Amino acid sequence: MTGVQYIWLIPVLPGLGAAVNGLVGIRAFSRRTAGALACATMIAALALSLVAFWQMLGLPADARAYDVTVAQWFTAIPLQMSDGTIGTFQVPWGFRLDPLSGMMLLIITGIGTLIHVYSTAYMADEPRAGVARFFCYLNLFCFFMLMLVLGNNFLVMFVGWEGVGLCSYLLIGYWYEKKSAADAGKKAFITNRIGDWGFILGVFLVFMTFGTFDFRAIQDAAAAMPIESAGFGVLSTICLLLFVGATGKSAQIPLYVWLPDAMEGPTPVSALIHAATMVTAGVYMIGRNAVLFSHAPQVMAIVAIVGVLTAFMAASIGLVQYDIKKVLAYSTVSQLGYMFTAMGIGAFSAGAFHLMTHAFFKALLFLGSGSVIHAMAGEQDMRRMGGLRKYLPVTFATMMIGTLAIAGIFPFAGFFSKDEILFRAFTANKAVWVIGLAAALMTAFYMGRLMFMTFYSAYRGPAWETAGHAAIALSAAHGVAHPADAHGHAATHDRGMAHGSSAHAGVPGDDGGGHGHGPWHGPHESPTPMTFPLMALAVGAIVAGFVGIPAALGGGNAIEQFLEPSFTASAAHGAAAPAAPAEGAAAHAAEEGAAGGAHDVSRGVELGLMGLSVLIAAFGIGLAYRFYVTRPEIAEGLAVRWAGPHRLLSNKYYVDELYGATIVSGTFGSADGLWTVDRRVVDGAVNGAGRLTIVGSWASGLTDKRVVDGAVNLVGWFVQESSLVFRRLQTGLVQNYALLMLVGIFAFVSVYLFLR
Numbered sequence: 001m002t003g004v005q006y007i008w009l010i011p012v013l014p015g016l017g018a019a020v021n022g023l024v025g026i027r028a029f030s031r032r033t034a035g036a037l038a039c040a041t042m043i044a045a046l047a048l049s050l051v052a053f054w055q056m057l058g059l060p061a062d063a064r065a066y067d068v069t070v071a072q073w074f075t076a077i078p079l080q081m082s083d084g085t086i087g088t089f090q091v092p093w094g095f096r097l098d099p100l101s102g103m104m105l106l107i108i109t110g111i112g113t114l115i116h117v118y119s120t121a122y123m124a125d126e127p128r129a130g131v132a133r134f135f136c137y138l139n140l141f142c143f144f145m146l147m148l149v150l151g152n153n154f155l156v157m158f159v160g161w162e163g164v165g166l167c168s169y170l171l172i173g174y175w176y177e178k179k180s181a182a183d184a185g186k187k188a189f190i191t192n193r194i195g196d197w198g199f200i201l202g203v204f205l206v207f208m209t210f211g212t213f214d215f216r217a218i219q220d221a222a223a224a225m226p227i228e229s230a231g232f233g234v235l236s237t238i239c240l241l242l243f244v245g246a247t248g249k250s251a252q253i254p255l256y257v258w259l260p261d262a263m264e265g266p267t268p269v270s271a272l273i274h275a276a277t278m279v280t281a282g283v284y285m286i287g288r289n290a291v292l293f294s295h296a297p298q299v300m301a302i303v304a305i306v307g308v309l310t311a312f313m314a315a316s317i318g319l320v321q322y323d324i325k326k327v328l329a330y331s332t333v334s335q336l337g338y339m340f341t342a343m344g345i346g347a348f349s350a351g352a353f354h355l356m357t358h359a360f361f362k363a364l365l366f367l368g369s370g371s372v373i374h375a376m377a378g379e380q381d382m383r384r385m386g387g388l389r390k391y392l393p394v395t396f397a398t399m400m401i402g403t404l405a406i407a408g409i410f411p412f413a414g415f416f417s418k419d420e421i422l423f424r425a426f427t428a429n430k431a432v433w434v435i436g437l438a439a440a441l442m443t444a445f446y447m448g449r450l451m452f453m454t455f456y457s458a459y460r461g462p463a464w465e466t467a468g469h470a471a472i473a474l475s476a477a478h479g480v481a482h483p484a485d486a487h488g489h490a491a492t493h494d495r496g497m498a499h500g501s502s503a504h505a506g507v508p509g510d511d512g513g514g515h516g517h518g519p520w521h522g523p524h525e526s527p528t529p530m531t532f533p534l535m536a537l538a539v540g541a542i543v544a545g546f547v548g549i550p551a552a553l554g555g556g557n558a559i560e561q562f563l564e565p566s567f568t569a570s571a572a573h574g575a576a577a578p579a580a581p582a583e584g585a586a587a588h589a590a591e592e593g594a595a596g597g598a599h600d601v602s603r604g605v606e607l608g609l610m611g612l613s614v615l616i617a618a619f620g621i622g623l624a625y626r627f628y629v630t631r632p633e634i635a636e637g638l639a640v641r642w643a644g645p646h647r648l649l650s651n652k653y654y655v656d657e658l659y660g661a662t663i664v665s666g667t668f669g670s671a672d673g674l675w676t677v678d679r680r681v682v683d684g685a686v687n688g689a690g691r692l693t694i695v696g697s698w699a700s701g702l703t704d705k706r707v708v709d710g711a712v713n714l715v716g717w718f719v720q721e722s723s724l725v726f727r728r729l730q731t732g733l734v735q736n737y738a739l740l741m742l743v744g745i746f747a748f749v750s751v752y753l754f755l756r
Helices: 009-028 031-057 099-122 128-150 154-172 179-210 215-223 234-249 258-264 267-276 278-288 290-294 297-318 324-344 348-375 393-407 413-428 430-455 469-477 486-499 528-548 558-567 585-595 603-630 632-641 643-650 652-729 734-755
Strands: 066-080 086-097
Touching: 009 031, 009 099, 009 128, 031 099, 031 128, 086 099, 086 128, 086 154, 099 128, 099 267, 099 278, 099 348, 099 528, 099 558, 128 154, 128 267, 128 278, 154 179, 154 234, 154 258, 154 267, 154 278, 179 215, 179 234, 179 258, 215 290, 234 278, 234 290, 234 297, 258 267, 258 324, 267 278, 267 324, 267 348, 278 290, 278 324, 278 348, 278 558, 290 297, 290 558, 297 324, 297 430, 297 652, 324 348, 324 413, 324 430, 348 393, 348 413, 348 528, 348 558, 393 413, 393 430, 393 528, 393 603, 413 430, 413 528, 413 603, 430 603, 528 558, 603 632, 632 643, 643 652
Parallel strands: none
Antiparallel strands: 066 086
16 A cells, blocks of 8 residues: 555645745746646656555445554643533544545646646746746646545644645736736635635534544534434534535635636636636545535535525626636536535535546547637637537537536536436425526536537627737726737736736747737637647547446446545444434435445436437527527527516625625725724724823823922922031131030020929
8 A cells, every 4th residue: 555655745746846836936047947847747756646646446345444643743642621621622634545545636637737838828928937837736736626625524624725725826816917816816815715714613612512623523523413403403503514615616606606706716727727627626625524514414405405496696797798717607606506406415436436527528529629719819709709619629529528528518517517417406305406407508508608609600800810919909098808818918908018028928839839929810729738638638538428327327336435435434333323313305305325325216218318308408509590500690689678677687786785885885884984983983092192292291201391300399498508607606616616615505504404
């Protein structure tokens, strides 16, 4: 088990790459060196992950778990527990490799490596120091994400949890001189902190309840506790608080608003962070605590409801978006909703399975959109594209594979994972299934719309023969991006000047990279470092679903059996779990999921449901073809006829406006009020105390001068004046002294004789 013992090296490798690029590369490395270093560390991490995963597969199914303690983070500290006893607070810096974390390792390092390779070409036009900074952030993100999934306790996970939030802020705001990018980074950071408030409270309550942060110990202890089907107890409270954290990290209602704006970052950032890894952290966290959530059926019902409503709402918004990356952003939110729906109905393996397939086809689609944007020299509006399939054959073919996969067309990967979720929803709650099916229809439609508007019909973009420097200068003067300006850099001329590079003020050439200088020569296929990851991800989008072929199609759903040990307690504790019946569909589904997914429907019904989902997906794609290829006037007419709903969807249900008018304005109003209180009351009290001190010191000075100094001066004056009298007695003449003595004797004798 040599490879498994060194799993701690897997996150350390990209961490070292981040440190070297950040400390040395920004000052000294060329673009190629910085990219090569970042890619090398990811390739090494992938190789070590493959070795560790392979060795884990060699273990018996019930023993595929390996813990490695790197060091004692918190040594044993005496601590009074909630029951009054004295326990110890001790947290190791430990990692755990099991089927769930092993699957996440391969996703993060595998897809992360491809995205790093892609970035070497996509970011080639950035300043030298900017490229090193970008790869530093990208490596650092992978370090924290690997820390998150490998941690064997809540505190190690929390380090990774907060770290990916920080890296998300840095990467979204990579072009920080651009106000929209800087604002998007802050929005993501603040929204995630709101969710993290709930997460950290849940972690505190976990320790208060179980006296440990270790995931396995918590799972075993929770398995021995009764299911809280009748009331909302401590387990339900813990799960609800943890779910609040998951809604922030995984962009669910009501904290999903940061993810669409995150498209302001470079496209590789969108692919890595906001499609394949970071946004799935909430799903992973719930799966890691499956036994805990299974004992809180009311919270699981909330998870399922929030998930399916998020899937539906985000899919409906994606129907009318024109920014190619915004469509994929809302698609990501919708697909995450499917994963949470699966977790909420107890289909933990199905949710994790969809997480894995989604990582392939969504990373593919995002990188494909980056290739399109690259080909169109920064243009992201699909209304200014069209007919690109003859110019971008590889990008078109791979994105079509990704589209068929996300739509759920057989036999692509998305079909198996999404169908498994819909099937489990059908057996658990018919209302959830219907809403999920409607979201699937919209998914197929908006993805077909994206493909047909981008690659079919006539070309609608600018004519490249006339798209030169003059047009770009005119666009930049008006503060907008010209399609012949890669990434819209010229629209923010001050950013290019701040970077100290003239590349941003130029236009891409046709030198293979498309990010050089000179006029734009029209749409063109991306270079090999960009198309190779597309082809590799396309293969994954085709074959990844085969590990979950259901029994109805003659398979054994191997991934469900593989992941099942990660979602159950240890054998010694699992038997101690109570057999009390759970109330409600969600609780029933949770019990079924924990038991391995026993269903009370026939094979024929399952096949019928599969056929229905495929027909709905095909209908959605066909409808999009009719609306945007054969009869585009239909879509235009519907937009006019249904102007109200179209406006509502175009403005994303006005959720951002609602938040702006309530929470944001309320926050600023409260801040202004507090500032006023601080200025008027706090500062007033301080200034008043200062003035009172000045008056007091003046009165004290006056008293000191007139009274104290006056008394002292009076004593001095009295002594001085008295000395004029007394000094006459000290003449130095013996005759005077003899006379005084004689007078004294006479007075004494006289008194004596008189008194006698």
